[in-house]
Amino acid sequence: MNLNTATLKSPILSPPSHPTPIPPRLLLNPPPIPSPYRPYCSSVSGVCSGGVVAVFPSKHNQLRHCTSFFCSASTTTSDGYSRPVVKDIDVATLGNLCVDIVLSVPQLPPPAPEDRKAYMEQLSSCPPDKQFWEAGGNCNSAIAAARLGLHCAAIGHVGDEIYGHFLLDVLKNEGIGMVGMVEDADVNSSNASYETLLCWVLVDPLQRHGFCSRADFSKEPAFNWVTELSGEVKMAIRRSKILFCNGYGFDDLSPALIMAAIDYAVEVGTSIFFDPGPRGKSLSRGSPEERLALNKFLQKSDVLLLTSDEAESLTGINDPVLAGQKLLNRGARTKWVVVKMGARGSIIITRSSISCAPAFKLYY
Template sequence: MKEVFCIGELLIDFVAEKQGNNLSEAKEFTKKAGGAPANVACAIARLGGKSSFMGCVGNDPFGNFLLNVLEEEGVNISLAQRSEEFTTLAFVSIDEDGERDFVFSRGADKEFKYSPSIKNMFYNNMVHFGAATALLGGNLEEAYGRFLFDAITHDAFVSFDPNYRADLWKNKEHIFIKKCMPFIEKSTLCKFSLEEAKLLSNKEDILDACAFFHEMGTKVVTVTMGAEGTLLSSHKKAEIVPSIPVKAVDTTGAGDAFIGCFLQQISGLKETNELIADFDLLVKMVAKANKAGAITTQNYGAIRSLPTQDQLNT
């Protein structure tokens, strides 16, 4: 089984409950562990895979809490770093349909530093670039780019999830698009939301968007579309893989659960080339990943809501 290295932010989600449609109406908050790459690492570990988290938290009680959660979930935290910067915080409001309203207070995640000694660990393993904050500058952005080069030159399977947050890129969308392109070009697998696919491709038709991403270089494209399922696309074929019906209360970790489950399945393959060639296998994997994402929406908080293999097998 291959190990999956997940690079990016680990943060505190202060989740507002019992409120209206946005943060301005929120009165009560509950502390949850979050951060897209950390969620993915936990999803992989909970399903029996091997995952390592690479990121930075503060030397404070929040940082202690976050690393303890990952360790309890079975994630390798030996590559995590600590900083005198405060731990990054996100305030999250959930509306009646499970949709989110975000405000970030950025701290230690940007301080994650590149370490050349890590690259040899990537050989014949997997590296997932799925941070929401990695392209916002700081040491993390530099490390992100250098680790992409290391992953490519050490024959790692590379996956990318842009995790676009509109509030972080207001009036700077063109910069976000430009910074995402090298990762789309070099990744075997890219996971997009419908909004991200249209933004990054500048295409309204989703099949045209997928064709654009394939021309850029990525081999397998998934576009998650909530209750409608996921559009799966390879160079030769595209198909919408349906999800399961659920009553969503919090969609915060759905995409992370999806890609975590997908990567965990891929990590068990002897040769990832067989994945690219076998569209039927991809469909089965995406169907299972859809179920993982759907289950996660039924509870508040991403990590604690992630499914186990027993839940996926029922």
Template sequence: MPKLIAMGEMLIDFVATERGVTLAEAEHFTKAAGGAPANVAVAAAKLGISSGFLGKVGDDPFGHFLVDTLRNHGVDSSAIRYSQQARTGLAFVSLKADGDRDFVFFRHPSADMRYAPDEIDLDYLASASILHLGSLGLAASPMHEAMHHAIESAQKANVRISYDPNLRLSLWPNEEVARREILSIWPAASIIKISREELTFLSGAAALEASVRTLWHDNLQLMAVTDGPAGCTLFTAQESVSVPGFSVPVADTTGAGDAFAAALLSAMLREEPAWHDLDALAAMGRYANAVGALTTTAHGAIPALPSAALVASFLATARADSERPSDVNVTSRDPRKEVAHEGTPS
């Protein structure tokens, strides 16, 4: 049975082959498997961790292509469901000159949104060590209810919850609803990967420390805050470690955050870190930064995800930006003592 199970959406990404154009201007697109939770499952498998997927696709050529893609990369697909009523979701993506992306989604509704609580294989879920979730499934029923059911079942089985909000405001009615729903499952997560921009959006605080203090909760073991090419900061209940990123030629940033999340989880599943061990936390951050950086050097999400061998080779020779021992910023802190209770999501 898989150690890591990802749950949520699988989509077809149609990525514009021309760079620096809008979707309206793009004339050619390349098809690729996508969807943040699916990216995490594949990335973990490529890093040597057994992974599986919970979700739903259309019983159509795109849906079968997605499931075949997971299988071909070593992801267990035995618990995936097929919909006869809804088609597989599509996302059209254009790449800006800096490698960042614009999205248009076609999910009205797509099969992943039709995944229902009674379709979850609870024995399969209970066999995992970690359940990884995004937030897009919270935007529509019955997937919304399925996610809450999966969380409750995972908690009963002592399966840890990993959460990446993966904010896509265009898929929500408004910012208020997005913020409320994303935070609705926040207290269940013991591992959170989040970008600096998402953290500011959810907390309302611009400063990094203030944002983390606002959103910290007692169940949380690790919050990994990513900041693009600048690297990441890992927060535990007592410590924080800032780890610089790597300079690489960027082709496409799609999937980099998912690869980072998978690398963190893979490192944890290989060897649970001592949360007070600053060197271990810094090494985990460096590893995740490397996996995320390598993913940006090729086009597409799943096609660009690196193998364990490639990551090892890269880390053996690469140096992070300004990487010297004195440049790893480590501070001691205890968010549980710092958080004002009225500011903590309930």
């Protein structure tokens, strides 16, 4: 099949004139303005124990360009909001905020679960130098979007410890707002279940990679104590044009909470972008709640992003175009399916066209 490039209309609503967003780095130190959110603090000490609560750099509360659109003033949502809210956040990510610790090791972790857990606990007992730390998970999506000049927020949980402080500082330096999952200032940060998620990225002498995280050793999500969307989380979703979610979000948030976020995003007119990632396959074979949540994503997402292998695992079709079309037809709201093909670029499938985008050449 011959695929040609094409200019596609964005599935996200915007006014006819859409000026180039101002890069976040040019908006540092704006004048203070009234805000419903607490000022950003690089340390959560003294603010809360074990969770960050609605922390936004003040620039995210200031309308700096006219790209926003409004929710319907005539619709009252389930949380009681009835007046229009300006969608001044371009992209908000949901969950999957973690610190990647990249280490060279003489050999990869053993395959047996108990041995792997002991291996990870040994690594965790002595934190390596910060030069080996990186913001991981959905932080990468938010950072990439912010560096393109978009106004971004990260919704999720980080702990009140060195790793949580590190993530907050990285997000602050990138101009990204942070909204915690809890409003309770009495969260017990001494409990391991409230600590920032770590992912150990291990590289052996042959450049093979192995990954270890505490989420690998639990049947429950890491933050299953978060049982409902807080008012501040709802407001962040309501203020966002796009809610970006990925399959790894199920490692820290419960299927019920994720489904509540999906339903609320649809209710307030926020577009959903979903990238199932490698977890898509396990979710499709997971618990009834996981399968239900995955199906809701596939039904209600405006844009699906997945690799050709992931598309095949969800559809049973090895042709990426046909697999993408099946996913498109399956979704009640889906406007785009983007199938990622590695060095061969991506295929973008809509209800009226099929096009391709070449891969970017990377320089190290």
